[in-house]
Amino acid sequence: MILVSMLVVAGLKLVTVQAVQAGQLSAEAAKQRMTRLPLPAERGSVLDRAGIPMAFSVAAKALVADPFLISRDQGPGALARKTEIALGVAQLTGLDARQLFDDLNTDKHYVVLAPLVEPAVARAVRERFPEIAEETRESRQYPGGPLAANIIGTASWDLDQHRLRGLVGLEAYREDTLAGIPGFRVVDTAEGGDTVIPGSTRAERAPVPGSDLQLTLDSDLQYAVQRQLSDYVAEQGAKGGSAVVLDSATGEVRALANSTTFDPRDIVAATQQSLGNPAVSTPFEPGSVNKIVTMAAALEYGVSTPMASREVPDSLKVADRIIHDAWNHPTERFTLTGILARSSNVGTLLTADDVGPDRFADMLARMGLGVRTGVGLPGESAGRVPARAEWSGSTFGNLPIGQGLSMTVLQLAGMYQSVANDGLRISPRIVSAVIGPDGVRHAEERPDPVRVVSPQTARQLREMLTAVTQRGHGDQRGTGTEAAVEGYRVAGKTGTAQQVNPACGCYYESRYWITFAGIFPAEQPRYVVAIVLDAPTRGQNASSLFHEIASTIAQRERIPVSTEPTPPVPLVLH
Amino acid sequence: MSGPTVERTRPSRVPSGQRRAIVPGPRTESAAVGRAYARRASRNRRLADDQRAGPPGRTRFVLVVMLLLAAGLVASLWLSTTAAADSYRLDEAAHATRDLSERSESLRTEIAGMRSALALAQAARDMGMVPMSDVARLVAMPDGSVRLVGTPKAAFAAPAPVAAPPPDAPASLPVAAPPPDAPAQLSPVAAPASPDAPLAQGTPGEAPPAQSPALPEQLAAGAG
Numbered sequence: 004m005i006l007v008s009m010l011v012v013a014g015l016k017l018v019t020v021q022a023v024q025a026g027q028l029s030a031e032a033a034k035q036r037m038t039r040l041p042l043p044a045e046r047g048s049v050l051d052r053a054g055i056p057m058a059f060s061v062a063a064k065a066l067v068a069d070p071f072l073i074s075r076d077q078g079p080g081a082l083a084r085k086t087e088i089a090l091g092v093a094q095l096t097g098l099d100a101r102q103l104f105d106d107l108n109t110d111k112h113y114v115v116l117a118p119l120v121e122p123a124v125a126r127a128v129r130e131r132f133p134e135i136a137e138e139t140r141e142s143r144q145y146p147g148g149p150l151a152a153n154i155i156g157t158a159s160w161d162l163d164q165h166r167l168r169g170l171v172g173l174e175a176y177r178e179d180t181l182a183g184i185p186g187f188r189v190v191d192t193a194e195g196g197d198t199v200i201p202g203s204t205r206a207e208r209a210p211v212p213g214s215d216l217q218l219t220l221d222s223d224l225q226y227a228v229q230r231q232l233s234d235y236v237a238e239q240g241a242k243g244g245s246a247v248v249l250d251s252a253t254g255e256v257r258a259l260a261n262s263t264t265f266d267p268r269d270i271v272a273a274t275q276q277s278l279g280n281p282a283v284s285t286p287f288e289p290g291s292v293n294k295i296v297t298m299a300a301a302l303e304y305g306v307s308t309p310m311a312s313r314e315v316p317d318s319l320k321v322a323d324r325i326i327h328d329a330w331n332h333p334t335e336r337f338t339l340t341g342i343l344a345r346s347s348n349v350g351t352l353l354t355a356d357d358v359g360p361d362r363f364a365d366m367l368a369r370m371g372l373g374v375r376t377g378v379g380l381p382g383e384s385a386g387r388v389p390a391r392a393e394w395s396g397s398t399f400g401n402l403p404i405g406q407g408l409s410m411t412v413l414q415l416a417g418m419y420q421s422v423a424n425d426g427l428r429i430s431p432r433i434v435s436a437v438i439g440p441d442g443v444r445h446a447e448e449r450p451d452p453v454r455v456v457s458p459q460t461a462r463q464l465r466e467m468l469t470a471v472t473q474r475g476h477g478d479q480r481g482t483g484t485e486a487a488v489e490g491y492r493v494a495g496k497t498g499t500a501q502q503v504n505p506a507c508g509c510y511y512e513s514r515y516w517i518t519f520a521g522i523f524p525a526e527q528p529r530y531v532v533a534i535v536l537d538a539p540t541r542g543q544n545a546s547s548l549f550h551e552i553a554s555t556i557a558q559r560e561r562i563p564v565s566t567e568p569t570p571p572v573p574l575v576l577h
Numbered sequence: 578m579s580g581p582t583v584e585r586t587r588p589s590r591v592p593s594g595q596r597r598a599i600v601p602g603p604r605t606e607s608a609a610v611g612r613a614y615a616r617r618a619s620r621n622r623r624l625a626d627d628q629r630a631g632p633p634g635r636t637r638f639v640l641v642v643m644l645l646l647a648a649g650l651v652a653s654l655w656l657s658t659t660a661a662a663d664s665y666r667l668d669e670a671a672h673a674t675r676d677l678s679e680r681s682e683s684l685r686t687e688i689a690g691m692r693s694a695l696a697l698a699q700a701a702r703d704m705g706m707v708p709m710s711d712v713a714r715l716v717a718m719p720d721g722s723v724r725l726v727g728t729p730k731a732a733f734a735a736p737a738p739v740a741a742p743p744p745d746a747p748a749s750l751p752v753a754a755p756p757p758d759a760p761a762q763l764s765p766v767a768a769p770a771s772p773d774a775p776l777a778q779g780t781p782g783e784a785p786p787a788q789s790p791a792l793p794e795q796l797a798a799g800a801g
Contacts, residue, residue: 121679147693148695150693488711489728554710554711566716
């Protein structure tokens with residue numbers, strides 16, 4: 004009877020285990036031995052236009068340890084062992100032994116001794132000190148250091164996601180393109196360990212490596228512009244500055260520099276301010292470089308011609324204010340070219356009055372002001388142009404001379420690109436193509452060109468802008484002669500604008516934005532350069548910096564010199 | 578498989594045949610019977626010959642089998658030894674591949690560092706080279722003559738690349754002179770206008786007035 008009862012009980016239990024609990028128990032068993040191994044996807048590189056890597060990834064290892072376990076296993080000799088490990092790891096990795104010892108001399112269960120070491124070094128460490136384990140990482144390399152750092156940004160290892168993640172710049176903005184898709188492998192592992200049982204792969208998805216980003220930047224030119232800008236900003240005692248170089252035919256950004264930058268290899272030392280990209284994120288009031296809008300409208304609508312002359316007094320009353328020229332002069336007869344080359348505020352306002360506010364507003368829009376360029380960089384500002392409906396009587400006395408509206412240095416370059424490109428504006432772009440993991444190059448979508456002015460108007464504007472660098476005598480001298488490059492014709496425009504004091508909502512009395520925009524060379528434009536300096540204290544002109552950049556371009560691109568003499572253009576008629 | 582079968586069947590036939598041959602029928606001695614007996618005898622002889630020839634063939638067969646087994650054993654040993662040796666070689670090759678790929682990656686990093694603009698500029702500086710923005714150029718004219726464009730001058734290792742022009746650069750001299758449109762006399766503005774209708778007091782091209790207060794038109798927000 005007892006035997007029968009036991010048999011029944013055993014039978015019932017058997018049925019329960021085999022039938023009722025079968026699914027749950029087998030799932031628990033599988034859970035115990037199944038491990039999902041992540042297969043990281045290699046992050047894509049960032050290349051310049053020639054394919055030179057500006058950011059790329061290499062395999063690396065992190066050295067980790069369990070100090071608590073070392074203390075427990077070594078007992079009284081733990082301190083000696085930890086000292087030995089610290090000295091040994093320091094010798095192999097070049098790290099600070101004291102810091103390593105401090106990391107080890109704790110009761111934590113997990114410390115990272117070295118976040119990124121070469122795999123061979125990590126192996127040597129592990130073989131010598133079995134207490135040290137290694138974790139697979141990916142190290143982001145920036146061979147150029149601060150070169151284009153404001154554009155590229157930086158990426159670092161994300162401990163939660165076990166992969167590199169972009170923090171700022173294009174590394175963050177194009178994270179999806181660069182990161183790829185990580186894969187996984189589901190395998191059985193030995194109990195209590197990570198040893199994979201051979202042939203136990205249950206499922207596998209191969210990782211898809213990230214795509215490469217090819218930029219339009221020329222890394223050599225970028226380096227030169229960055230260096231020249233930072234030197235010039237220091238020399239002029241400015242708070243900061245930005246410069247951009249565009250290819251005049253395509254609108255591609257060849258260089259984009261800020262005076263404050265950082266080294267992505269040492270992100271800890273970077274300040275919050277240095278991580279930004281003011282060239283696209285910080286608009287400013289452009290000053291006289293904006294006079295080109297009035298001139299373009301005047302020529303395009305047949306209001307005036309480059310050699311048409313008019314009487315220009317020293318000052319002009321607009322609404323309740325009196326606008327003066329920057330220098331005292333009697334009422335003189337200026338050509339339209341002279342008004343631009345001498346940067347006469349009064350002459351420009353008189354011309355703008357002839358053009359009319361509606362046509363002027365239309366030209367502002369055609370020049371791409373008040374709208375983001377869509378260059379492909381994060382944090383881009385659209386600048387600010389007051390809507391036509393919001394204009395008061397005084398607005399039209401401000402905008403033609405470049406006050407009362409704001410733009411980024413990239414937008415400023417875009418305006419002059421349309422003049423350089425025979426009136427066709429192509430919004431600037433900085434990403435040239437995405438190169439997939441299969442090596443296939445997918446060109447980025449190109450923006451549709453916008454017709455700003457006719458080719459003839461653009462040509463006339465370039466001629467007028469060339470007079471700005473004219474080295475005449477007295478009142479026949481342009482305002483940007485320092486921009487001239489011997490052997491070439493240079494078209495450009497100087498600009499100075501008062502800065503806004505946010506405390507009172509008024510303008511500072513002696514704090515300026517100093518700007519310059521130029522086309523090089525003027526006859527057959529190849530490049531457009533725009534510069535802005537923030538409140539320089541030892542100079543009021545950015546022409547010299549343009550000269551430096553244009554000279555560099557001339558040498559680097561071997562631009563043929565112009566052997567034809569530049570005929571002098573009358574600016575003021577006597 | 579065939580050997581044992583022969584051995585098993587042969588004795589069953591031979592004794593029956595021999596029994597019949599040894600005990601011939603004493604009844605009639607006809608020619609046909611005689612021939613039949615003769616055939617039987619002949620057959621028996623032949624069978625006896627075959628029986629005598631059996632043992633040497635079996636030995637050969639056994640030897641062949643033994644040889645095959647020995648060869649198989651040797652082959653098996655050789656294969657397992659080779660497999661073990663190959664696994665070591667495979668392991669070595671895997672290590673070599675890993676080392677080479679690590680070295681390749683390390684070299685790639687090194688090359689990328691060395692070809693970067695930053696490293697090249699540093700290398701140029703180390704060689705004593707200095708940046709030079711204004712260079713003179715020789716232009717070959719269509720008539721075969723050579724024309725000098727620009728002013729040749731020495732480059733100096735100045736700390737700042739924007740160095741002052743050397744005194745022998747005549748084209749640069751006018752630049753040093755104060756521009757005629759410098760803000761020598763500034764227009765004083767009596768009082769700032771009301772904040773809702775401000776105007777900048779002019780935007781000078783390259784030389785702004787130092788005292789030209791003006792109020793922005795809703796620009797405090799726009800400048801951000």
